[in-house]
Amino acid sequence: MYVRVLPDQASGKLLDYRVPEPMRAHIDVGSRVQVPVRTRLLPATVIDILQECEFRSVRDVVTLLDEKPMISPALLDLARWMSDYYCCPLETAVCSVLPVAVRDGKVSAKKQNAVRLAKPIEEDALRVLSARAPRQAEALRVLMNAPHPMLVTLAANEAGVSEAVFRTLEKQGLVIIESATISRNPYSDRFVAGAELTLNAEQDAAMVAVREAMDKPGRPILLFGVTGSGKTEIYLRAIREAVNQGKTALVLVPEIALTPQTVERFKSRFADMQDAIAVLHSHLSDGERHDEWHKIHKGIARIGIGARSSIFAPLENLGILIVDEEHEGSYKQDEAPRYNARDMAVLRGAKENAAVLLGSATPSLESWHNSQTGKYRLVRLDQRVDDKSMPVVRVVDLRRATRSTPEGGVLSRPLLDAMEGRMAKGEQTILFLNRRGFSSSMICEACGHVCQCSDCSVSLTYHRAAERIVCHICGHSSRAPKSCPKCSDPKIRFSGMGTQKVEEALKKIFPKARISRMDADSMTRKDSYRETLGAFKEGKIDILVGTQMIAKGLHFPNVTLVGIINADLGLHIPDFRAGERTFQLLTQVAGRAGRGEMEGEVFVQTFTPFSPSIQFARHHDFQGFMEQEMEFREKFAYPPFGRMVMITLRGTVRERVEFSARTLSRKLKAAAPADILIGEGVPAPLEKAKTFHRFQVSLRGPSSLKLARLAKDTLTILTMPEDVFVAVDVDPLHLM
Ligand code: ADP
Ligand code: ZN
Numbered sequence: 148m149y150v151r152v153l154p155d156q157a158s159g160k161l162l163d164y165r166v167p168e169p170m171r172a173h174i175d176v177g178s179r180v181q182v183p184v185r186t187r188l189l190p191a192t193v194i195d196i197l198q199e200c201e202f203r204s205v206r207d208v209v210t211l212l213d214e215k216p217m218i219s220p221a222l223l224d225l226a227r228w229m230s231d232y233y234c235c236p237l238e239t240a241v242c243s244v245l246p247v248a249v250r251d252g253k254v255s256a257k258k259q260n261a262v263r264l265a266k267p268i269e270e271d272a273l274r275v276l277s278a279r280a281p282r283q284a285e286a287l288r289v290l291m292n293a294p295h296p297m298l299v300t301l302a303a304n305e306a307g308v309s310e311a312v313f314r315t316l317e318k319q320g321l322v323i324i325e326s327a328t329i330s331r332n333p334y335s336d337r338f339v340a341g342a343e344l345t346l347n348a349e350q351d352a353a354m355v356a357v358r359e360a361m362d363k364p365g366r367p368i369l370l371f372g373v374t375g376s377g378k379t380e381i382y383l384r385a386i387r388e389a390v391n392q393g394k395t396a397l398v399l400v401p402e403i404a405l406t407p408q409t410v411e412r413f414k415s416r417f418a419d420m421q422d423a424i425a426v427l428h429s430h431l432s433d434g435e436r437h438d439e440w441h442k443i444h445k446g447i448a449r450i451g452i453g454a455r456s457s458i459f460a461p462l463e464n465l466g467i468l469i470v471d472e473e474h475e476g477s478y479k480q481d482e483a484p485r486y487n488a489r490d491m492a493v494l495r496g497a498k499e500n501a502a503v504l505l506g507s508a509t510p511s512l513e514s515w516h517n518s519q520t521g522k523y524r525l526v527r528l529d530q531r532v533d534d535k536s537m538p539v540v541r542v543v544d545l546r547r548a549t550r551s552t553p554e555g556g557v558l559s560r561p562l563l564d565a566m567e568g569r570m571a572k573g574e575q576t577i578l579f580l581n582r583r584g585f586s587s588s589m590i591c592e593a594c595g596h597v598c599q600c601s602d603c604s605v606s607l608t609y610h611r612a613a614e615r616i617v618c619h620i621c622g623h624s625s626r627a628p629k630s631c632p633k634c635s636d637p638k639i640r641f642s643g644m645g646t647q648k649v650e651e652a653l654k655k656i657f658p659k660a661r662i663s664r665m666d667a668d669s670m671t672r673k674d675s676y677r678e679t680l681g682a683f684k685e686g687k688i689d690i691l692v693g694t695q696m697i698a699k700g701l702h703f704p705n706v707t708l709v710g711i712i713n714a715d716l717g718l719h720i721p722d723f724r725a726g727e728r729t730f731q732l733l734t735q736v737a738g739r740a741g742r743g744e745m746e747g748e749v750f751v752q753t754f755t756p757f758s759p760s761i762q763f764a765r766h767h768d769f770q771g772f773m774e775q776e777m778e779f780r781e782k783f784a785y786p787p788f789g790r791m792v793m794i795t796l797r798g799t800v801r802e803r804v805e806f807s808a809r810t811l812s813r814k815l816k817a818a819a820p821a822d823i824l825i826g827e828g829v830p831a832p833l834e835k836a837k838t839f840h841r842f843q844v845s846l847r848g849p850s851s852l853k854l855a856r857l858a859k860d861t862l863t864i865l866t867m868p869e870d871v872f873v874a875v876d877v878d879p880l881h882l883m
Contacts, residue, residue, distance in 0.1 A: 150174065150208060151195040154184055155250075159236045162191075163200050164208045174211055177218035179250070181210040190250075192218065192241055215444070217245055221499050222459060225491065234855045234875040235483040243484055244459045248433040249440045261296040262313050262324045282308045283316055290322065299324060346384075349528045350377050356526045357385045360502035361392070361466060367493050367503035369473075369518045371510055372528030373767075374738030375535070378506045381528075382469050383416045385504060386450055390420070394466025394501075395449045399488055401475040402429060402454040407677060413452055420449070427453030427460060455480060458488040458495065465501035468492045474511035474731055479880040487878060489514075508738065509731040512780060515773055516787040538709075538737050538747030540765040544756045545713075546595055557649060562710050562750045563656065569708045570660060570689050576708040578692045579736050580649060580716070588719040589616060589627065593636035595755040597719045598628070604783055605882075606719045608832040619721055619882070620845050622812075622827025649712060650692050657690070665693035707747050709736055714753040714761055721832045722882045723785045726760040730772050733764035784847060786878070792846040792854040793879040794862075795831060797839040798871040805830075807871045808842035814861050815844065823848035823857060833883040839872075843882075851877050 148166045153159070164182050166174055174180070178193040183206050190212065218226070218241070226240040233240075242250070268287055277284035289306040290297065303310045316322045346354065353370060360368055372378045386396040400409060405428045417424055425439040425448035442448040444461045451460040455478055470478070470492050478488040489505065496503035505514055505523070518525035531537075543559045566576050588606035589598045598607045600618035607616035609627055617624040631639045650664045665679050682688050686705060711733065718729045737749045753761055763772035781788045794811065798804040808828025815825045826845035834841060846854045855877045867873060 148174075149197040149200040149205065150178075150180070150193045151197060152180060152182055152191040152208075153194050153238055153241060154182060154189040154191040155238070157184060157189060159238050161194060163197065163202060163205055165200070165205050167207050170208060170211045173214060174208070175216045176220050177216035177223050179212040179217050180208050181212065182206070182208055192223075192245075194223070194237075217249065217444070217461075219461060219463065221495070222461065224498060225459070225495055228494065229484045229486055229491070232852060232855060233484045233486055233877050234859050235485070240484045243456065243480075243486070246436060246440060246456070248436045260299045260324050260326055262290065262299050262302055262317075262322050263293075263296040264290050265321055265323050268321070282306075282312050286312045286316060287321065296325075344380060346380070347377070347530070347532065349530060350381060353381050353526045353528060354384055356524060357381065357467075357502065357504060358388065360504070360524070361385075361388060364496060364500050364502045367496065367505055367517075367523045368526050369510055369514050369523045370504060370506040370526050370528070371518075371769075372506070372508060373531060373537070374508045374735070375531040375533065376508075376528035377532045378471070378508075378528060379412065380532075382471065382504070382506070383413070385467050385469065385502075386413075386417070389466030390417075390423075390449060392466055394464050395451070395462040396467045396469070397451045397457065397460055397462055397465060397492075398469045398471065399453065399455070399457060399478070399492065400471045401477045403477070404472065405452075405454050406680070410452065413450070417450060422447060423449045425451050425453075425460070427451065427457045429454060455488040458491045465496075465499045467502045467504060468496045469504045469506070471506050473505035473507045473514055474509055476728070476880050479878075481881070483874070485874075485876050485879075487880070490878075509734050509769065512727060512773070512776060513787045516777070536746070537767045538749050540733075540737055540749045540751060540767075542756045542761060542765055543750055543752045545752050545754045546593060546756075557712055557752075558652060558656070558710075559750075559752055562752065565708055565748065565750060566657070566690065566710070570657070573686075574707040575683070575686070575688070575703065575705045576690045576710065577703075577706055577736075578649065578653075578690060578710045578712055580692065580694060580712045588721060589639055590715060590719055590754055591631035591634060591636055592638040592754055594631060594634040595753075595757070596631050596633040596639075597755065598632070603723070604779065605723050606721045606725070608721045608830075608834075610830055610834060617829055619829050619832055619843055620723075620826055620847075622829045624829070653690060653692065660689045661687065662690045662692065663688045665691060708750070709747070710750045710752070711736060712752055714751050714758075715755055718753075718755065718758055718760065720883075723780070723783070724880070724882075726758070726779075727776060729758075730760040730764050730776075733761065734767070734769075737764070737767075789847055789849060790851040790854060791879060792851065792858050793876045793882060794844045794846070794858060795841055795874045795876065796828075796843070796867075796871055797836070797841045797874075798868070799838055799840070800870065801840040803868045804840045804842050804871055807867055808844055811861065811865060812844045814865055815846065815857065818861055819846075819857060823854065831883065 148171050149163055150166055151161050151163050153161055162184065174193060176193055176196060180191055180193060181188050182191050188209060222244050226244045227237065230237040230240040268291060273284050273287060286302065286306045286308050289302050299310050299313055303313065313322060313324060317324050356368055360366065370378055370381060382398060389396040410426055414421065414424060425442045427436065427439050431439065443451055446463065451457055451462050453460065470489050473489045480486055493503055514523060517523040543561050545559065569576050589609050598616050599605065600607055600621065600623055602623060603618050603620040605618065605620055607618055609616050614627050615624050616627050628639060630637045650662060653662050663679055683691050684703060714729060714733065717732060718725055733751060751761060759775055760772065780786065796804050796808050805828065812825055812828040819825050824847040828842050828844050831841040831843045846858060848854050858875050862873060
């Protein structure tokens with residue numbers, strides 16, 4: 148018996164080894180082993196089992212590192228597929244499937260002392276003891292009532308005695324203390340069981356579809372329901388259904404929505420099986436991640452909840468895979484392998500014969516398209532559970548609105564008045580600003596004109612150094628205008644402003660208000676997110692200013708006003724998905740207002756009030772938006788109608804990066820068949836990141852796989868300068 152293995156951190160080559168007799172019964176595809184490579188001993192992953200070997204002098208596997216293979220055949224298959232489709236080395240893909248904390252095996256589970264009764268104790272004996280040694284009696288009583296061994300620290304806490312009391316009892320032979328592996332449960336609070344609700348008619352129909360999908364998997368369900376329509380309730384029921392059938396369930400939520408609030412909701416519904424829930428997210432320590440992973444791997448956990456990378460959680464016998472907010476950009480990984488967890492969920496479901504449930508209030512165009520062609524089954528929840536009306540959305544035209552105060556500048560009079568009114572009533576406001584930083588398109592503040600590429604219909608990117616505006620999809624470029632090409636006003640500019648500036652301006656305008664800011668900069672401490680949200684929930688903050696972080700899944704009944712400070716920041720970025728994202732964002736943010744008893748109001752400030760994504764969002768018209776956006780995508784052959792691969796080159800010497808990008812574009816053009824369009828090598832919209840200069844070459848055509856193959860083949864024969872790094876992004880989501 149032989150194995151073909153992929154050694155860690157080697158050349159990426161697959162090597163063959165003989166398996167010594169004693170290991171044969173235990174080794175399998177996905178096992179971790181140690182093998183000799185030249186003079187070193189390297190950890191490796193078994194990729195294949197072979198009965199014969201073509202090489203004469205083949206060496207032996209030295210150690211088998213695990214009892215049960217770390218990677219299931221299905222997941223290894225997924226890794227192989229990723230490596231092929233997303234154009235990355237197999238090892239990179241395997242690394243994603245097996246988290247580093249687990250793979251290195253260094254962080255072993257934490258050992259702690261647990262205590263239990265040595266023998267049953269009579270109530271009478273306890274009474275006698277309690278007269279003489281009340282603390283000991285109390286300690287024993289706690290153990291009597293506990294069904295399992297308890298952590299000593301916990302038992303001491305509960306009995307209100309010191310840990311030494313248990314040591315004394317141990318000496319008397321009354322209790323046994325032993326070291327036990329207790330998982331470090333990051334959410335170790337206790338939960339009260341959440342009651343099941345009676346479903347409404349729409350939810351009932353949705354559950355029928357879910358059950359059908361579980362009986363006969365194959366067609367993913369797209370659950371399309373506005374915020375507050377009861378989608379989460381469907382997820383919870385679907386999980387219960389899977390568990391009742393003896394199967395497992397995996398739930399993906401966007402990283403920023405994986406809040407204690409969300410986790411609590413799941414944990415409380417499954418209060419009867421706390422240990423069977425594993426939570427995986429990026430804030431876990433290595434030890435915690437290790438514990439949660441092993442809990443799943445050993446089959447103790449049967450429900451997995453986590454963000455993007457949890458799609459590879461080693462759950463076996465999967466009944467259902469749920470992806471909440473399936474449209475979310477954070478499901479796409481921005482380093483190799485550049486997979487989209489939503490798409491991987493669909494694939495994993497197909498491979499492992501599990502039902503797939505994708506949910507969203509604003510489905511992506513890709514998923515919507517699939518639901519229209521019949522690839523997905525569309526299930527709708529059109530009513531909000533509480534029958535509350537959607538908030539009123541007011542668009543503030545910044546071209547006209549007298550922009551209030553000199554220090555404000557960014558806050559219009561109508562918005563400020565509304566905030567003042569809400570504060571007077573003791574209600575809360577959320578002010579929302581798009582991802583900060585980078586707004587590189589040119590927009591006329593007088594008429595709202597935005598410079599766009601006529602061939603690609605994306606905003607042109609302003610490049611200061613060359614004083615030019617460039618389309619980074621096709622490469623078309625022209626001189627940057629000094630005045631607006633449409634209305635000749637010289638107020639054409641590119642601008643951006645941060646949350647910090649807004650916070651400062653607000654403090655001047657409302658000196659008495661309690662104002663807090665929430666963005667990646669101000670939320671660096673692990674708990675600051677939770678603290679700020681806590682304070683906001685308790686009404687200790689009047690105005691919360693923040694980025695994307697506050698747009699998701701939070702529920703604040705006292706928030707009646709939401710202001711979007713500059714809708715243009717996300718709308719006029721050089722990305723064909725800009726409109727889709729803005730629509731989604733406005734809809735999500737609007738969903739934050741008026742979740743309680745009071746009616747909500749949303750203000751959207753913009754220089755381009757006529758933009759379809761703003762107008763459709765304002766009228767809560769998803770269908771209308773989809774129809775017009777599909778038309779645009781089809782016309783320009785963008786996804787979901789055409790496919791795209793974006794190759795980004797970066798390096799410290801600009802000339803070398805530019806030259807390489809141009810050469811690459813030329814070679815691709817020479818090799819491309821007629822149905823594949825290759826862009827020029829042009830500066831990326833984000834031209835310089837850290838110390839790197841960035842250039843891009845786009846590929847467009849009908850099949851991602853064909854584009855990826857062309858990119859791979861061309862890059863293999865092209866020698867790049869050593870200091871130019873290449874990233875291939877298949878089905879890119881962010882074109883920066
Ligand atoms: P979504 O996930 O679509 O935003 P949720 O599942 O969070 O919606 O539901 C919104 C609110 O309505 C929650 O507070 C939830 O507990 C409640 N809810 C959901 N379904 C029902 C139901 N059938 N009856 C009563 N309340 C419900
Ligand atoms: Zn173009």
